[in-house]
Amino acid sequence: MTLTEDDKKTVEKYALQNAVKYGQPPQIGAVMGRVMGECPHLRSKAKEVTPFILEILTEVAKETPEQWQARLEQIAPELIEELCTKKEPDKGLKELDVEEGQEVVMRFAPNPNGPPTLGSTRGIIVNSEYVKKYGGKFIIRFDDTDPQTKRPMLEAYDWYIDDCKWLGADPDEVVIASDRIPLYYDYANKLIKLGHAYVCFCDGADFKKCKDAKQACPHRDASPEENLKHWEKMLSGEYEEKSAVLRIKTDIQHKDPALRDFGAFRIVKTPHPRQEIADKYCVWPLLDFEGAIEDHELGMTHIIRGKDLMDSEKRQGYIYKYLGWKYPKTTHWGRVKIHEFGKFSTSGLRHAIEEGEYSGWDDPRLPTIRALRRRGIVPEAIRKFMLDMGVGETDISISLDTLYAENRKLIDSGANRYFFVWDPTDIDITGTEPCIATPSLHPAEDRGNREIEVGPKLYVCKEDAEKLSIGSRIRLKDLYNIEITSLEPLQARYLDDSIVSVKKERMKIIHWAPVNGMPVTVLSPEGEFRGIGEKQIATELDNVVQFERFGFCRIDDVGKGIVAYFTHK
Structure with missing residues (x-):
């Protein structure tokens, strides 16, 4: 069968819409779905009409993006409008119910029995963002009226304020309940x-x-x-x-x-x-009592709390009724489960630290803001991570990979590259003279090169060495090619570039470190990694760098050796 003129026009308009939307030739799968939805008489003959549809898509693909746009505006302008108004999945903050002329006052009320964690950070960021949006007032209120069961930590008061400022959520007012x-x-x-x-x-x-x-x-x-x-x-x-x-x-x-x-x-x-x-x-x-009084005294207009705390609101409602007060407008949100941490409590973390299980509140294995800061996660990434969750009653299960992806976008262009060899083993190379390797500091940014002195002996990762066999030909990244001549001890001979082609032989490329490098320890959620790195890493104190083939790390200490905190891949 052949397509009718109306059918052809339907195929063309959806092909053009697909091309305009993605800026590339239309994809058969997406176009077929729209066509079959509008032309049910073609569904039973999908195999027969597919070649005719492909012909139209081929013709569309020959044109430029400007021609796609112009033609679509001519034959189906409503599809241009659809592209402009098509809703993305709900992300970000929904509108607050704000009365005309009302100053929005919101709060975050932690118990300072430990520093902020990723769980509490959602409340800090969302409340402060709403206040910025509506030009109101953001209050940090320390609910520290339990000196026994959830005993406050004196350091935590300052930690909260410091982390709030770092997150871009400076409070307009700080209230301590135990003072009142x-x-x-x-x-x-x-x-x-x-x-x-x-x-x-x-x-x-x-x-x-x-x-x-x-x-x-x-x-x-x-x-x-x-x-x-x-x-x-x-x-x-x-x-x-x-x-x-x-x-x-x-x-x-x-x-x-x-x-x-x-x-x-x-x-x-x-x-x-x-x-x-x-x-x-x-x-x-x-x-429940302290919070009820404070929310009134501090003039709260809007409260965001977990849906598991609905009973608190009902109990507080009695106090408000007895005292003739109006309860703030309340929004409830669901729980957030972060896969990598599962269930945790600040009290439990505090006990584990006191028992020596963790080195402190900034141990890279912990879900605290102090730990994430030390690892090199930037506040903008955390803000976007939290705001994209939105405010809804549905429980959310999310991976830190989402946070890492946001952070990677923000730090990649500024992170210099270096070689770090963990679990190192040495390799002797014959047939070459001492030289200077000059790898670039960044593959995409014009930032110059670093210089590495290279002698007849280098370090490579043990896991790379274990995969080698006599006769293996490999490329030492940004250096030269070698051929393995012995495994115990590990030895190789230099191969001139004119003798071997990396691309033709599909040679494996591995990184390396000089024998005169510096000892490096990387602290990560998976444990410690010890090895050798380039000397220039010592110039990067407090900066995030990328150890090639390992991941991004923040350089924490450059004393006798380099100590780095693992950020993410």
Whole structure:
């Protein structure tokens, strides 16, 4: 069969659209899919019409991109519009519900029991980006009111601020919750006087029985006056830990047990690590209470929190209702799982560091910003990585390869190239004189060359050496060709370029290092790599370089030897 004129026009317009979209001759698969979608009468005869479709595609391919564009505008301008308006998969930040004239105020509220991790960085970047977008205010609030279970680290306060600034998320205001305990006490007094809070003396297990049975505990109906007396005794330290809890009255018969009379304050007599606070207080607010008060006091307009924290919002809703406040607009997002790290907790990492499993918070195996910074990941890559996730309730599973790909785009052009031979073995080469090798500093950038003194002995990687056999011909990168003459010890003879052609013989090209190079240790998530590298690496302190055939690394120390942190391939 042959194509009708209408069929031919359909094929041509989709061929042109495909060519315009990708800037290259149209692809049969993509065009066939569009044609069969619009011309169902051709589906049963696909094999018969394919040669005719190919003829049209061949004719289109002969034309220039300018001719494709002009012809498509002539016969199907709607397809040009489709290319312009076609939506990409949802990425980036969706619009906030902002009232006219409203100043957007958002916060990131970490517990400073360790430095920021990749998990917490999403909150830092997304909140700060929204504030930039709407010209508002970004607040870092340290929720450090648990001096016992999630005990704050004094260094972590500064680490958070430093990492925020490095990420381009400078806070407009920094608030430390442990400085504002009297504020929380004042609101507790108000709620007690209003009859919305009471001091509970139940053992934890006994209260749970009451709660599960939808029954009030024996202390729930005490008068505000009596509760105020008990509250004062709590504050003065007359009660022991776990003997009394201030609870917020809710619906004791609520269908969700988590919302029934939740705890607002508990007694903790462990001194706070901040010396200015230390043992000044023995009654500490729980997170739902402290967060509720602060979000109001600091004027939060929008909150982004994990969908697993919806119960927190519902509990806080009672406080807002009792005090006559309006709750901020809330967006929930799903969990992010990063394949390479799986599940981790800051408390768990802290314990592992204290046990000596990791060298510190910047150990390259850890998911902390401090570790990524030391490895040579740049803040722009992390920002794009986080913003591309968007804000949605769907759980996300993602690999660090995505982050590495973004980082590679940003660092590649600035990273000088060097030879680093890990697990080295030496090779003696006969038939050549000492010389100077001059490999380029970068294959694509006009940045000059480095000079390497070459003698009759060099180092190559043991894994390369193990694949050689007598008679093997190989190319030493940016140097010369050799032929293996002995394996134990490893020896070779020089081959003049006129004797052998790398391209014709498909010779393997391997890198090498001079015997007068420097010892190099690379610290990576997979462990340590030790070897020899070029002397010029020592000029690259704090810079990211690329060790050829190994990967990008940030040069961390150039003392007696070079210490580098592995960035990525």
